Amino acid sequence: MNIEILAIGDEILDGHTINSNAAVISRKLASKGYVTNKHTVIPDCQDKIIQEFQEIFVEKTLLICTGGLGPTEDDTTKKAIASFFDVSFEINNEVLTDMKHRYGDISTLENQSTVIKDAKMILNPEGTAPGMVHFFDRGCVIFLPGVPNELEAMLDQVMLYVEKAYPLSSVPFSKEVSLFNVKESDVEPKIKTLNRKELKVGSYPFLGGVQIRAFSQNEKKLTSYINQIKNIFPNQYFFSDEHKIEQALHNLLIREKKTVAFAESCSGGALAAAMTKHPGSSEYFLGSVISYSNQMKNRILGVSKETLDNFGAVSKETVTEMLQGLFEQTTCDYAVAVSGIAGPTGGTKDKPVGTVYVGVAKRDNPFDIGIIYKKGSRKTIIAYTVNTALSILYRKIAFNKDTFNE
Amino acid sequence: MNIEILAIGDEILDGHTINSNAAVISRKLASKGYVTNKHTVIPDCQDKIIQEFQEIFVEKTLLICTGGLGPTEDDTTKKAIASFFDVSFEINNEVLTDMKHRYGDISTLENQSTVIKDAKMILNPEGTAPGMVHFFDRGCVIFLPGVPNELEAMLDQVMLYVEKAYPLSSVPFSKEVSLFNVKESDVEPKIKTLNRKELKVGSYPFLGGVQIRAFSQNEKKLTSYINQIKNIFPNQYFFSDEHKIEQALHNLLIREKKTVAFAESCSGGALAAAMTKHPGSSEYFLGSVISYSNQMKNRILGVSKETLDNFGAVSKETVTEMLQGLFEQTTCDYAVAVSGIAGPTGGTKDKPVGTVYVGVAKRDNPFDIGIIYKKGSRKTIIAYTVNTALSILYRKIAFNKDTFNE
Numbered sequence A, B: 001m002n003i004e005i006l007a008i009g010d011e012i013l014d015g016h017t018i019n020s021n022a023a024v025i026s027r028k029l030a031s032k033g034y035v036t037n038k039h040t041v042i043p044d045c046q047d048k049i050i051q052e053f054q055e056i057f058v059e060k061t062l063l064i065c066t067g068g069l070g071p072t073e074d075d076t077t078k079k080a081i082a083s084f085f086d087v088s089f090e091i092n093n094e095v096l097t098d099m100k101h102r103y104g105d106i107s108t109l110e111n112q113s114t115v116i117k118d119a120k121m122i123l124n125p126e127g128t129a130p131g132m133v134h135f136f137d138r139g140c141v142i143f144l145p146g147v148p149n150e151l152e153a154m155l156d157q158v159m160l161y162v163e164k165a166y167p168l169s170s171v172p173f174s175k176e177v178s179l180f181n182v183k184e185s186d187v188e189p190k191i192k193t194l195n196r197k198e199l200k201v202g203s204y205p206f207l208g209g210v211q212i213r214a215f216s217q218n219e220k221k222l223t224s225y226i227n228q229i230k231n232i233f234p235n236q237y238f239f240s241d242e243h244k245i246e247q248a249l250h251n252l253l254i255r256e257k258k259t260v261a262f263a264e265s266c267s268g269g270a271l272a273a274a275m276t277k278h279p280g281s282s283e284y285f286l287g288s289v290i291s292y293s294n295q296m297k298n299r300i301l302g303v304s305k306e307t308l309d310n311f312g313a314v315s316k317e318t319v320t321e322m323l324q325g326l327f328e329q330t331t332c333d334y335a336v337a338v339s340g341i342a343g344p345t346g347g348t349k350d351k352p353v354g355t356v357y358v359g360v361a362k363r364d365n366p367f368d369i370g371i372i373y374k375k376g377s378r379k380t381i382i383a384y385t386v387n388t389a390l391s392i393l394y395r396k397i398a399f400n401k402d403t404f405n406e
Helices: A021-029 A047-055 A076-087 A093-103 A108-110 A150-167 A185-193 A219-232 A245-256 A272-278 A294-299 A304-311 A318-329 A379-398 B020-031 B046-056 B076-085 B093-103 B108-114 B147-164 B184-191 B219-232 B245-256 B268-274 B294-299 B303-313 B316-327 B376-397
Strands: A001-008 A036-040 A061-066 A090-091 A112-114 A120-122 A132-134 A139-144 A173-180 A201-205 A209-216 A260-263 A283-288 A334-340 A357-361 A368-373 B001-009 B038-042 B061-066 B088-092 B114-116 B119-123 B130-136 B139-144 B172-180 B200-206 B209-218 B260-264 B285-291 B334-340 B355-362 B368-373
Touching: A001 A021, A001 A047, A001 B285, A021 A061, A021 A150, A021 A219, A047 A076, A061 A150, A076 A112, A090 B285, A093 B061, A093 B139, A108 A112, A108 A201, A112 A132, A120 A150, A120 A283, A132 A150, A139 A150, A150 B088, A150 B376, A173 A219, A173 A245, A173 A379, A173 B061, A185 A209, A185 A219, A209 A219, A245 A272, A245 A379, A245 B209, A260 A272, A260 B108, A272 A283, A272 A379, A272 B268, A283 A318, A294 A304, A294 A318, A294 B285, A318 A357, A318 A368, A318 B303, A334 A379, A357 A379, A368 A379, A368 B245, A379 B147, B001 B020, B001 B046, B001 B303, B020 B061, B038 B046, B038 B268, B046 B061, B046 B076, B076 B114, B076 B268, B093 B108, B093 B200, B108 B114, B114 B130, B119 B147, B139 B147, B172 B245, B172 B376, B184 B209, B184 B219, B209 B219, B245 B268, B245 B376, B260 B268, B260 B316, B268 B376, B294 B303, B294 B316, B316 B355, B316 B368, B334 B376, B355 B376, B368 B376
Parallel strands: A001 A036, A001 A061, A061 A139, A260 A283, A260 A334, B001 B038, B001 B061, B061 B139, B260 B285, B260 B334
Antiparallel strands: A036 B038, A090 A112, A120 A132, A132 A139, A173 A209, A201 A209, A283 B285, A334 A357, A357 A368, B088 B114, B119 B130, B130 B139, B172 B209, B200 B209, B334 B355, B355 B368
């Protein structure tokens, strides 16, 4: 069965909206063993939509189609659907009742509850446009709203239809391991001699590291392959979905029952946000002081005015006092502090844009403070700072490694 | 000229990576008046790549192709390129020298500097894979690396080739206005009677609001249309790229020369990160105390233990003391504090998941504290909290409106 995802929307094609929906859907499909063959984005244009349907359904296909059905949308998509699939639209009373129950009497609700006759409905718990599942002789099309949180809330229901209509006979195993503090070009030479028989292997760089993912029908060979990689990089690997160090650290902190507090300057809240997006982070995360100004470094963290004057906010000395402040102000087991120049301005000859001091410490132990130089945009520098700081904390807890740079 | 963006990568099709590159490229093209007609993602598979090239170049096309050319990638993409475009690859000494200069002597560099013979090179300032521009009788293909920060750093160079090869005769004007604290279904009835002659209008919902965008060759009609929308929603509009309230607030705070500090609980740093991602935010942003634990609310912000015991962390009383703490600890002109239940657990009957208290205050003025109830995932609740809190602050500064809910 060919599986494709089609997004309809001018706002994606002009770059105002990122098509995160396709990733969310493909990820959900992949978690159940389904392989997506193509993602496509086309404009809100009736002819183009019909033409695309024609090309896609040349072969038998499960198509998941997002967007184009909101309350203010003109009838482009509906006309294209009616024309290509030879269906009519009608008001669905179940959908209308559900929406009236949630939104009261709004004139646009009738438009939103006008759906494909005889299609199966997927109720939308976070918005007004329902999902529709339509089977026909060339496969199946599932229409979903384009608003990401609404779509995400409906995916479990979508999978029920997919798994019932297209059950899989065999699902390949997949395993992944992520390596931090290493470049992609350094990894390949070290792992290329490993036996890859029966495996499909992919290598995906992220800021600060590389993820290796392997697929196989042979679970034993898969496990052996991943274990060999671990052994080649014994102090710099982690396991998590989405190659995210914060997910690995989140699990580690909960497992080890340790608490952590941050003091951030240039990362500006990104370090804290990376942890707190995970449910349950309140078990270990005490908080973060985003001391973006010197007054907050001084007043809240106790960084002395002399230190700020003599060494500057971006210095080993300031980061040391930020860590001290965290240990004094909180009961944290571990503390992380960062201060740097995210740019694009503010750099000097001695401390160019991308210079970041990162301090990581365990209570009552020597502080471990190092320096990063990362070239790139502000976004790149912040993301790299977050990944690096969390990796060092992870390494300290998981491998008891105290040296910053090794 | 047909313009399309093609991404090659299994990691996008299995949902591990979001195809943000397509949005970034399309946005850049749109900023210069170029319209992207299609985004496509296909697997790292030689046959599929060649088939896709064949379909795309049925008509004369400018194709921007991302991914598939990293140092550890097998030769799938290169073979497909060689076959379809009838070109050969060779080591480019300029590229090799540039990379040796930046990375030293690494064996993989030769592979990375093996490029299409006679193609124009785009040097990659943040990584190893260079960009390649190849003109032929059916148009032009530009190959770029798939790593987002590398690609972004090369886009200005890409545009130089595009604008030179395909200059535009007339570029439509576009204007946009965003409305906050309003649902898409409430906006449409109020604006549908406005004269849309000569205009193309789109409406794009985001969490907490709706963006209206209009295009026209007639700038006067465009301006008039947007002004009429402003007049219909006089206290709840803003202007910014990407329908981001934080961008509008950033500009406003700099213009008004006011400072702000935050105290966050459930938003966990997302509020601060939304502001600090903008260069220059240090002009107005003093910092944020992410008091995720009661100990930090008490120790750093001075929220009393009695208040926390009697009313709970998620209460009007706690948010009031968080605001007081900010005004005491910093010199901020404005303060924002949020405390709520982001879920998925932690809700009670009285305070279900999605309950968030938001406090916004101007120094020496009465505090303005309200409550949000937002259904949805943790991610949705956090994003909605950020948009709502920043919108209320924006309204207070821009329109001097003090009432939370009106």
